[in-house]
Amino acid sequence: MEASELLKLYAGGERNFRRIDLSHANLEGAELVAIQLDWAILNEAQLRKAILLEAHLSGTVLYRANLEEAILTETDFYKAKLHQAKMYKAILYRAKLRRASLVEADLREAVLVEADLTEADLTGAKLAGARFFKTKMPDGRMRHDE
Template sequence: MENPDSREEITAKELLGRYQKGERDFRRIKLKNSEHLSSVNLEEIDFRHACLYIANFRAADSGNANFIEECILYSSDFTGADFRGANLQGTEFSDAILNAANFSGADLQGAKFDCADAEAANFTGANLEGATFYESNLEGALMVNANLKNAELLQTPFEGVDLSNVDLTGALNASLEGAILHNTIMPDGSIASNNSTNKR
């Protein structure tokens, strides 16, 4: 992984100014302790290899954004952020706050959510193949039609999480007690439903 210290360090004000002038390429930038990016529109921005550390993106619109290739979002606040359809392959959301964030249709292959707080987050139709959830909070999250093949789900309870039509083939350490199951493909390839299911 690239050393964050080698990245171009810019302020949130500078980032927004350049974005408003039409710039979308912010690869390899470093943004830290920013309180000025909440509720902003960052559609189609390119944060490949960027380091956004302790940044505040509450309710930001990052639809169709590109965070692929080792983008680091450690300890940042994305409460209510819109990531619909975004390319987030391999993005690190470790210790991030993702409550009520919208990841529907996003590509999250290999993303890391270690110790992330994703209460009531929407992962409907998201591609989470090979993603890692370690001690993550998914209380009230929605994962209908998501792809969780070969995901690592260590010490992450799914109680109350809607896993209707989710593919968990090959997922490791899945704790699915209390999860909502309907046509759910289990880690062993079997298909399961339970009485708590909301059919869709």
């Protein structure tokens, strides 16, 4: 599916886009509330400065997706694959990243507030300058930076 088609359907009230392929889609700056993208494929998708509020992305594949400066509020990434995702300066407020794979993801200067990273894989993730507030880390401990 093309980004333009998704946005048109979304504007018409459709929210269920499970299991669709949006690889390379340009959704930069899109505001998507309560969208269902579970098990979708968004490889190398452009979501820079997008706003995802209460979005569902369980099992979604976001290999090398660009989420730089995105606002991800109460978004569910359970078991999502965010390998090499660009999340520089992203804001993750109450994001659910349980068992998500963030292998080699770029989270530099990201802000995570009350996020849940339980059992998430952060192998090789870039975390320089990232800030964590009341965030549950992969090992189960809470992290709250000053």
